[in-house]
Amino acid sequence: MALPHCTDLQFRPALTQMKPYAPGEQPPPGKFIKLNTNENPFPPPPAVVRAITEAANGPLNRYPDPLATSFRRAAAEALGLPGPEWVLAGNGSDEILTLLVRGFVGESQSLRLPTPSYILYRTLADIQGAKWEQVAFTEDWQLPAEFRQPREDLRLVLLPNPNSPSGTVVPPSEIESIADSLTCPLVVDEAYADFAEENCLDLVQRHERILVTRTLSKSYALAGVRFGFLVAQPHVIAELTKIKDSYNCDAISIAAATAAMQSQTWLADVVTSVNCTRARLETELAGLGFDVVPSHANFVWCTHPSGEHRAIYEFLKANQILVRYMDFGDWGDGLRISVGTDDQIDACLLMIQRALAKLTT
Template sequence: MKPYAPGEQPPPGKFIKLNTNENPYPPPPEVVSAITAAASGPLNRYPDPMATSFRRAAAEALGLPGPEWVLAGNGSDEILTILVRGFVGEGQSLRLPYPSYILYRTLADIQGASWEQVPFEEGWQLPAAFGQSRDDLRLVLLPNPNSPSGTIVPSQQIKQVADSLDCPLVVDEAYVDFADENCLDLVAENENVLVTRTLSKSYGLAGMRFGFLVAQPQVVAELAKIKDSYNCDTISIAAATAAMHSQDWLAEKVAAMNQTRQRMAGELAKMGFDVVPSHANFVWCTHPTGQHKAIYEYLKASQILIRYMEFPEWGDGLRISVGTDEQIDACLLMIQRFLDQSE
C-alpha cells in the first residue's frame, strides 16, 4: 500500500512555504489566550468527550439548529477517516472526482475498500456520472472548493448529485471560507449530505489539528460511536472554541487573502500562465512551456516551496498557496526570473 504523502515540511523559518495551503497569518489572538489559560487548567483530567463548548460555538457561528449537528475531530483528516470507516466496508467502494484530494484513495486502501475516480469534465465541471448510484458504492466525496483546482461546484448542482445518489455524499469544505457559497443548507434538506470543515486553513490553526462534521443529529450520533472516546484534547477544544468566536478576525483575514489571491492570479496570467479562477487560498496554474517541475525546483533552490503536482493520465501543474503579499512578491519575482532565464 502506498501511503498518502503530504506536502513537504521543511525546518521552520528557513523557507517561504506556499506548498500546503497553510494560512500565512498567525491564528486569532483569542486562540493563543485560550490555549495559555487551558494549559494551567486540569490537564490531568480527561477532556470533554464530545467537545461541547466547541459544538455550541460552531453551531452559533454557522447558524446551525444546535450543537447536536456538529461532530468534532482531530483535524478533518480524522473526520474523513471516521466517515470511511463508518460507511465503507471491505470490498465496498467510494467515489471521488479526479484530479482532487488523493487522501480519499489512501483511506479506501487502508480500509480494504476500492475507489472509483470520476474525471472532471472540461472547465472543472462535474459529469453526470458522478451522481450515478451503484450497488457497492457506499460513500461519495467531493472537495468543494476542489484541490488542486480551487474551483467550486454550485450548491444547487450538489443538491442534485445528493438526491440522485443512494449513499451519503461528503462535501469536504476545507477551503470554503475563501468562497462565496457553501452547502450547509443542504444538510437539513437531505440526511445524506455531510459537510466537513477544518480550522487548519482559514483559521490559521494547521498546527492545532481540529476539524468537524456538520450532519443531521442522528448521523452525528451514529458516527460518534466510531470515534475514539476522547478524540479531541482539552487544549485544542479551548482553542477551537475561541476560533469560532473570532468571526470578525476570520472575515478580515479571508478578505486580505482573497485580495492577495486576485493579485497573484493576475500577475501569473501576465507571465503567460493559464490560471484557474480560484475560490480557495491557493491557485492552480499551468504554463505553455510545460516547465512546471523546473519552476518548482528553481524556486525550491531559492527556499521558496510551492507544490508541483502530477496527475497520471491528466497532466501536471503548480499549486501555489496564498501567502502574505511579501511572500507572493518573492515567489512571483523568482518565477519571472526563471522565465527570463529560460527564454
C-alpha cells in the first residue's frame, strides 16, 4: 500500500544512522537441526512447565510483582548471595544490558568491549548516541593491557565471560585486577557461566564496580521465556531499579524463573550432559582437521585450514543443519557450533565431513 505522506518524522539522528543488531536465524520450528544460537537442546526443568501452567490459572488480570521478589529470593538462595537485594530481574539479559548502558553511558560518552565478541554492545551504544571502542583479543584469546586502561569519558566496560564466539574464559583473578585498574563499572556478562568451572559472583561482594549479568536462556533452556538478571551490590540494584519499566517481568515468567532457580539438580545434570557432548564435538572436529578453541560454554568455535567456512555453513544449511557463520572482517571468520544433543551433533559432524569431502576435491 502506498504511503499517504513522504516521511518528515524526526527520529533521533543516532538511530537513523545505525545498523540494527541482527540475531541468529530463527527458522520455523522443526525444519532444521538448529545449532546457531546457543539454545539448550533439552526441554526446560519440569517444575518450570508446572509453574507456568499454575500461573496461567492465577490472577492474570492483576499486575505482577514489580520487583519479582519470589525469583530474587530463589536466585539468592541458589547462588549463595547475601540476599534478594543483590539481584535485579529483567526481561532477558538483553534488557539488563540496555539498563546498564542507559544507567552509565550518556550521549557522546563511551563504552568498551573486546573483539571478536558480542556485538550487541555496540548496538546498545549506537541507540544511546554513545561511542564504543573495541579492544582486540590476542591470538590466544587473552586481553591486552589496553583493555584495562581507564579514561575520563569511558563509562562502562563489557566482557562476556565465557566469551562468544570463542568459548574462552578470563580467570576471576584477572577480572578483579582489570576492575581495580578501571575507574568505571565492569560488566561481566556470564550468559554461559553455568557451563564453565569458575564465575565472578564472589567478586561482586568485594567490588561495587563488578556487575554480573546472567540469563536463563541458555543453561536453563528458557530462551522462549525471556528472563535474565543482574547481580550487583544493593545500592547499584536500587539505582537501576529506578529506570526499569515498573512491571518489566510478567507474572508467568517470574513463576517460571523462580521454579528454574529451584531446579539446581536438573541444572547440574544438563550441564554435565552438554559439556560431555561438547568434549566429543571438540575432539571430532579436531579429527576433521579443524583448529578448535577449547570451550567453557555450550558452543565450539572452529576454523579450518581450507578457509571454506562460508561454504561449509551453506552446505550444512542446504542439508537442514544451521550453524553460525561469523565474519569479523580483518580478524577473520569461522564457525560457531552450538552443542546440541548427541544425535544432532552426530548428524552435524557427518554433514561437515561430506562438506569437506566435496569442497576439497
